[in-house]
Amino acid sequence: MDMKEAIRHRRSIGKVKQDPVDKSLIEEILEAGTWAPNHCHTEPWRFWVMTGEGRRLLGQGYAEVAAAEADPTLSEEELSKLKSVQKKKAFRAPVVIAVAVTPSVKPVVPEIEEYAAAHAAVQNMLLTAYALGLGTIWRTGAPTYHPKMREAFSLVGKEELVGFIYIGYPDMEPPKAARVPFAQKTTWVSE
Numbered sequence: 715m716d717m718k719e720a721i722r723h724r725r726s727i728g729k730v731k732q733d734p735v736d737k738s739l740i741e742e743i744l745e746a747g748t749w750a751p752n753h754c755h756t757e758p759w760r761f762w763v764m765t766g767e768g769r770r771l772l773g774q775g776y777a778e779v780a781a782a783e784a785d786p787t788l789s790e791e792e793l794s795k796l797k798s799v800q801k802k803k804a805f806r807a808p809v810v811i812a813v814a815v816t817p818s819v820k821p822v823v824p825e826i827e828e829y830a831a832a833h834a835a836v837q838n839m840l841l842t843a844y845a846l847g848l849g850t851i852w853r854t855g856a857p858t859y860h861p862k863m864r865e866a867f868s869l870v871g872k873e874e875l876v877g878f879i880y881i882g883y884p885d886m887e888p889p890k891a892a893r894v895p896f897a898q899k900t901t902w903v904s905e
């Protein structure tokens with residue numbers, strides 16, 4: 715697929731089919747992530763591919779975050795219902811890739827640049843998935859950065875999740891999208 719077409723027409727697809735996605739396609743997506751630019755070759759990323767029951771890893775994370783933040787007066791039954799609703803969120807797509815930034819232990823480059831590289835990896839992955847006919851959505855939300863989610867993914871040190879990429883075959887029309895024209899965001903400087 716033409717790169718310009720992918721950049722222009724990729725949309726966040728929140729509703730996908732549960733049909734399985736070939737491992738070879740997931741590997742192409744991961745490979746694309748690793749080709750993101752990164753300062754001083756730190757390659758500051760880690761990926762978790764969750765499929766099938768493996769999605770319980772994320773589901774458990776959502777459930778533990780919700781439980782930690784829940785009203786302490788909830789009954790056992792209410793808490794259990796809350797956790798079960800949260801767990802289901804991880805099953806919204808047949809494949810979910812968690813992406814974490816792994817800032818170098820020695821401050822080789824500023825941490826902000828390690829995040830930049832990890833975010834660029836995510837964009838590579840979204841575009842590649844689109845080119846492969848897959849729908850994706852980059853999801854975060856407050857639970858992503860919660861200590862209980864860190865615990866679920868056994869993050870250490872400065873590692874942080876930068877998002878969950880939900881992937882599957884689209885089960886919706888791409889939403890309409892608009893952008894502020896670049897002219898309104900750009901200053902041309904020529905002398």
Ligand SMILES: Cc1cc2nc3c(=O)[nH]c(=O)nc-3n(C[C@H](O)[C@H](O)[C@H](O)COP(=O)(O)O)c2cc1C
Binds near residue numbers: 725728851891
């Ligand atoms: C860092 C980041 C986090 C995001 N988190 C969410 C999210 O939690 N839920 C969601 O529905 N969309 C999320 N999105 C997707 C945006 O909502 C989406 O990119 C935006 O609406 C523009 O639509 P488009 O991707 O179709 O161009 C996130 C995007 C980014 C860059």
